[in-house]
Amino acid sequence: MKLQDKCKIINFADLGDERGKLVVVEGGQTIPFDIKRVFYIYGSDATVVRGEHANRESEFVLINVAGKSKVRITDGKEELIVELNKPMMGVYIPKMIWKDMYDFSADSVLLVLASTHYDGKEYIRSYDQYLQMTRGTEENE
Template sequence: MLEFLPHGDERGHLVVVEGMKDIPFEIKRIFYIYGSDKDVVRGQHANRKTQFVLINVAGTSKVRVDDGKGNETIYSLNRPHTGIYLPTMVWKDMYDFSKDSVLLCLASEPYDAEEYIRDYKEFVEIVNK
């Protein structure tokens, strides 16, 4: 989990996230997920090259992270000044989205479909070789 320093006064709050300072990579892609129902599971993949930081800037969601070796952790993203760092080669599932959830995703690489592993069994085989 990453904690970002919130700045604010009577006008409201501001959170700054800088690549190679607040997160351990240069940001090369930004996207966000919103409008997902509570029962929807997003992600369901691992990445060979891309690292991510996920921040729920509005609402809440959960992230299940699995290393393919029997270790699994569930994170609750429920504060706009905290995030989760996901290194390469971890399986990720995002789910349990609140109606107002906006999940911001910061990525270390541009999108490349070839580096995604979308089959869980294949992922487990690769990490256990």
């Protein structure tokens, strides 16, 4: 399966009217998992790189609710760069996909929805280790 098929762009409905914008995000509905953790990244700038890891068990949806940023997603074979620049757009990142978030605008607020509670042991923080692990699973596919 191609990387862009695994890491789908999600377009949320804009339910706003003359009073303002309204975007609804629901776990198990518009988000393909039940949401266990929510966090956001702000105060970064164009020189900062966040992420730089893969997760063994966690799935994520990233949404820039203000400003913009980019996310580089790779499975070790293909690479996909997504610009998150609309608050009604997100990107789904399944488990065992490497991610780097970068090129943050000064007003960027990157909302992250996660399928699991935090567990530092499930993080793979070495890209070389990640490549070794994914090469082992490639042969079994």
